[in-house]
Amino acid sequence: MHCSKLIQIFQQQAAESYACGWDNVGLLVGSRNKEVKKVYIALDATDEAVAEAIAAGADLLLTHHPLIFKGMKRITDDDFIGRRVIAMIKADMAYYAMHTNFDIMGMAQLAAGKLGLQGCSPLEAAALQDETPQGIGRVGDLGKEATLEQCCQDVKAAFGIKHVQVFGDLASIVKRAAICPGSGKSTVAQALAAGADVYITGDIDHHTGIDAVACGMAVIDAGHYGIEHIFVPYMQQYLLEHAPEVAVLAQGEAEPFAII
Numbered sequence: 001m002h003c004s005k006l007i008q009i010f011q012q013q014a015a016e017s018y019a020c021g022w023d024n025v026g027l028l029v030g031s032r033n034k035e036v037k038k039v040y041i042a043l044d045a046t047d048e049a050v051a052e053a054i055a056a057g058a059d060l061l062l063t064h065h066p067l068i069f070k071g072m073k074r075i076t077d078d079d080f081i082g083r084r085v086i087a088m089i090k091a092d093m094a095y096y097a098m099h100t101n102f103d104i105m106g107m108a109q110l111a112a113g114k115l116g117l118q119g120c121s122p123l124e125a126a127a128l129q130d131e132t133p134q135g136i137g138r139v140g141d142l143g144k145e146a147t148l149e150q151c152c153q154d155v156k157a158a159f160g161i162k163h164v165q166v167f168g169d170l171a172s173i174v175k176r177a178a179i180c181p182g183s184g185k186s187t188v189a190q191a192l193a194a195g196a197d198v199y200i201t202g203d204i205d206h207h208t209g210i211d212a213v214a215c216g217m218a219v220i221d222a223g224h225y226g227i228e229h230i231f232v233p234y235m236q237q238y239l240l241e242h243a244p245e246v247a248v249l250a251q252g253e254a255e256p257f258a259i260i
Contacts, residue, residue, distance in 0.1 A: 001246055003060060003094050004032040006039070009242050010062075013235075014098050014105035018127055018134070023100045024066045029085055030094025036060045039239060041232050042251040043225065045095065049251055050084050054091045056249050061088065064107075064231040066097035102231065103182065104134050110234055111181045111227055112138035114158040115200070123178050123190050137180035137187055137201075139194040145175045148218050151198055161226040163259055167209035168218025174198040181227040192217055202227060225255050 007027060019025045039060045040053035045067035053061045067084060077083045088095050104126050112120050123137030146154065149170040156164060177198050178191035184201025185208050191199040192215055199217055202224040212219045236250040 001036050001243060002032070003027070003030065003034045003036050006036050006060065006243060006246065007032065007096065009239070010096060010098060012242070013238060014101040016101055018104045019099060019101040020126075024069050025097050025099050025101050028066060028068050028095050028097055029088045030060070030092075034059060034092070034094050036094065036246060038247040038249065039243075040249045040251070041235050041239075043229055043232060043254065044256075045084060045097075046254070046256075047080070047084065048254070050087050052251060053249075054087065054093060058093055058249065060094040060096060062096050062098070062235060064097070064099060064102060064228060066099050067095070098231075098235075100136075103136055105129070106234070107181045107228065107231065108134075108136060108138045108179070110230055111159075111179050112140060114230065115154065115177065115179060116143045117141065117177060117179070118143065121194075123180055123187050123194065137178060137184070137190070139176070139178040139191065139196055142175055142177050145173050148172050148174050148198060148220075151177070152220055155200055155220055155222050159222060159227055159230065161222060161255075164223070164226070165204070165209075165221040166218065167204070167221075168198070168213050172197075172218060174218060179227070181230075182224055188212055188217075188219075200227075223255075229253075229255075 016026045036059040038058045040058035041062045042049035044065045045063045075082045117140035120138040120140035122135030124135050125133045126135040174197035178196035180201040183203035200220045204221040209219050232250050239248045
């Protein structure tokens with residue numbers, strides 16, 4: 001399958017036009033005319049992911065987070081971005097990123113579904129699809145009331161993670177929840193305005209967490225990787241269904257830190 005055809009399949013899930021203006025999505029390395037027989041999927045284009053994709057003989061690396069965010073005046077092996085780009089070019093491997101376009105057109109609803117949220121609406125509306133609002137995050141009702149401590153256990157089970165950081169009284173009762181995969185500090189106000197009892201996200205700092213609790217909302221920080229790693233198996237299954245002639249490999253668990 002030509003890379004251009006595969007890109008059309010990616011765009012059926014999350015068109016590049018849905019990405020935020022500051023983002024950098026789409027084909028970032030390689031040729032649209034390349035024949036793609038094997039795709040390797042990872043959350044980030046780390047040294048390990050690039051090396052694993054090359055070793056597997058992948059023709060295209062697909063990630064959620066773009067390796068290239070800002071303009072580059074030179075591509076050399078003096079820095080990690082240039083080093084990875086050079087490795088891809090040497091291996092004749094294309095590279096495609098689906099970031100905020102997937103956040104808006106896939107990630108948020110997928111994460112809400114993992115938690116079983118009901119009556120969902122976007123936390124921050126960004127677009128309309130068939131007259132249905134789409135956007136960053138989701139807010140809805142949990143299937144039943146639970147203590148904050150039980151909600152933490154449910155989050156860990158839903159996303160297959162071993163730990164979360166929580167701000168709030170573990171014995172308090174929560175029913176309405178907001179979720180924002182990735183870094184959710186910028187949408188805390190929206191979660192509060194939506195009446196969420198608990199906000200589930202990542203990258204929450206000390207002051208943001210305690211301030212949210214002071215405003216009446218608990219926060220469960222499940223980590224940036226902790227929630228967004230669902231991109232990998234989802235896109236693997238998506239490609240198996242929509243491009244069955246292409247072999248699809250996925251990176252295993254690759255949490256970028258350890259808690260000692």
